[in-house]
Amino acid sequence: MKLQKSTLLALYSMMEFARYPDRQIPATEIADKYGVSAHHLSKVLRELGRAGLLDSLRGVRGGYRFSGNAKRVTLLEVIELFEDIGARPDGPGGEASDTERALASVLSEIDEIAKATFGSITLDVLVKQLEMRRPRAVSTELAALPV
Amino acid sequence: MSNSRGNDRSPRPAAHPERPPDGAAVITRPAQAGDLDAIIAIDAEVTGIEKTDYWYELFQRYGASRTRQRLFLVAETEGAVQGFVIGEVRDWEFGSAPCGWVFGISVRPGARLAGLGTRLLGAICDGFRYAGVSQVRTLVARDNALVLSFFRSQGMMAAPVITLEKALEP
Numbered sequence: 001m002k003l004q005k006s007t008l009l010a011l012y013s014m015m016e017f018a019r020y021p022d023r024q025i026p027a028t029e030i031a032d033k034y035g036v037s038a039h040h041l042s043k044v045l046r047e048l049g050r051a052g053l054l055d056s057l058r059g060v061r062g063g064y065r066f067s068g069n070a071k072r073v074t075l076l077e078v079i080e081l082f083e084d085i086g087a088r089p090d091g092p093g094g095e096a097s098d099t100e101r102a103l104a105s106v107l108s109e110i111d112e113i114a115k116a117t118f119g120s121i122t123l124d125v126l127v128k129q130l131e132m133r134r135p136r137a138v139s140t141e142l143a144a145l146p147v
Numbered sequence: 148m149s150n151s152r153g154n155d156r157s158p159r160p161a162a163h164p165e166r167p168p169d170g171a172a173v174i175t176r177p178a179q180a181g182d183l184d185a186i187i188a189i190d191a192e193v194t195g196i197e198k199t200d201y202w203y204e205l206f207q208r209y210g211a212s213r214t215r216q217r218l219f220l221v222a223e224t225e226g227a228v229q230g231f232v233i234g235e236v237r238d239w240e241f242g243s244a245p246c247g248w249v250f251g252i253s254v255r256p257g258a259r260l261a262g263l264g265t266r267l268l269g270a271i272c273d274g275f276r277y278a279g280v281s282q283v284r285t286l287v288a289r290d291n292a293l294v295l296s297f298f299r300s301q302g303m304m305a306a307p308v309i310t311l312e313k314a315l316e317p
Contacts, residue, residue, distance in 0.1 A: 074296075112289060117305065120295035129302075 017066035076118035185228035230254035247275030
């Protein structure tokens, strides 16, 4: 499954904001982290702001801050702001053949599973997974012990 | 919430007048015959279908003749049953090494958002560990977003199996 670049940027950004909900983060900081243009990212962040997921803060130290509910916002909600993962391009033209319909039913099955998966994972769940995967800091006392 | 016993038709959890008071002690314990009325009522409230005979029969297999591999537990606050979980260890089915299967979990809608589902799942997982397995699985309808989200929040992920079905011609 491949998501569009804007969709991926939106997901990366929402993860940053959901991890640090009290921080106001400039677009440039996220753009640098993911190696994308700040201009492109700003468009994505504006869309997230229009959806009520981010607050835009103006001024010298402006940026964006998380304004959603991480325990409620699912990955599917973010994705659907940018693309319809169930939408498929039309076939070669004319009325669909038996083959096209048979293949379409398989693709539709995959789409339904993908939607159910994205719709069941909230930002909060993903943030927690991320935290669990991060190597735990070893205390200096423990690190000093002989192996 | 409820998984394979039917889709959850209850409203999204919200402030509820019958919600157990915050900090009320939660007890998880094996289901007893006297719990069945409450279990049937919770299931009927959640799924919209009352299945009295089904639950009595299930209790005979999983409650009354409980083994280390079959678990039927309830969560209780202040003497009232607020939810239940049911499951068993299955050996070598579907080509899978022995693992615990949760095939029913439900919490009274008015008692949600108090961690009871988490307690119930934790309790049955303890039972599975005691029975010697290290993996737990369940099956959820893919349009049952509430229960899917619950299991995801408990760290469960897609298993390496695919469920298949077909309609049987008469």
